[in-house]
Amino acid sequence: MRLTQAFVATAFVVAAPAAAEPSLAEARQSLVGRWQGKLEYRDYQADRWFGLPVIVEVRDGGDGVTLIRTADYDDGPSTGTVRITTVSMLAPNGTEETSATFRKGRAVETATAKLALVGSSKDRENWTLIETIAGKDDDRPATIRLTTTRTGKKVVTLKEVDFQDDSKAEWLVRNRTMILRVEP
Numbered sequence: 001m002r003l004t005q006a007f008v009a010t011a012f013v014v015a016a017p018a019a020a021e022p023s024l025a026e027a028r029q030s031l032v033g034r035w036q037g038k039l040e041y042r043d044y045q046a047d048r049w050f051g052l053p054v055i056v057e058v059r060d061g062g063d064g065v066t067l068i069r070t071a072d073y074d075d076g077p078s079t080g081t082v083r084i085t086t087v088s089m090l091a092p093n094g095t096e097e098t099s100a101t102f103r104k105g106r107a108v109e110t111a112t113a114k115l116a117l118v119g120s121s122k123d124r125e126n127w128t129l130i131e132t133i134a135g136k137d138d139d140r141p142a143t144i145r146l147t148t149t150r151t152g153k154k155v156v157t158l159k160e161v162d163f164q165d166d167s168k169a170e171w172l173v174r175n176r177t178m179i180l181r182v183e184p
Contacts, residue, residue: 022124024115025090027150028067028097030124031058035155037179039073049176056179065090071177090115097131111135113146125152137161137174145171153181 022030035058038051054073061068069086088099095116101109113131121127131146141164148157156178160171 020123021117021121022127024094024117024129025065026124027117027121027127027129028090029060029064030127030150031067031069031155032060032184033058033181034183035179036182037177039071039175039177041175042173054177054179056177061087061089125150137163140165155179155181 035056037054037056039054040049040051042048043050052073052075054071056069056071059068060066066087066089069088071084071086072081074080075082082103084101084103086099086101088097090097091112095114096112097115098112099110101111111133113133116130116132117127118130119128121129128147128149131144131148133144133146135144136142137144138161143162143164145160145162146157147160148155156176158176159174161174162169162171
């Protein structure tokens with residue numbers, strides 16, 4: 001009898017399903033918490049990245065679809081700490097997100113992004129999300145692509161731009177944010 005009970009318990013554990021691929025809402029929600037790392041820009045003349053320390057906090061808006069993200073980075077002695085606050089809401093269709101971004105001294109920026117989980121999205125802590133936005137970059141019309149990859153406690157977001165006012169169809173890397181979770 002004990003052998004049968006042990007076999008049944010072992011069979012149950014082995015047969016437990018693997019973690020399911022997260023929904024867009026679950027992937028977004030998994031970012032709630034405090035993070036720190038670097039905001040990096042590409043110096044094309046020197047052909048290298050240079051970075052600024054960044055602290056990011058993502059809070060739940062309380063309705064399951066709204067996130068409030070604050071990012072603070074030190075932009076040097078003349079500018080000091082810069083805070084960027086973004087409030088974003090997942091649309092009812094579950095595949096678009098509308099956001100408003102606030103930064104002292106600048107006009108409020110609004111955007112709507114198409115969202116897609118891609119490739120190796122396994123669970124709430126391991127996924128890749130692509131956001132595609134028709135907007136502006138460097139005061140030029142552009143398609144903006146943000147690729148966010150979460151691997152456990154690490155999140156990397158790469159920003160690429162394809163300017164629409166030229167005949168080239170090319171993605172230029174603009175910046176990346178690399179952060180690690182410090183608090184849930």
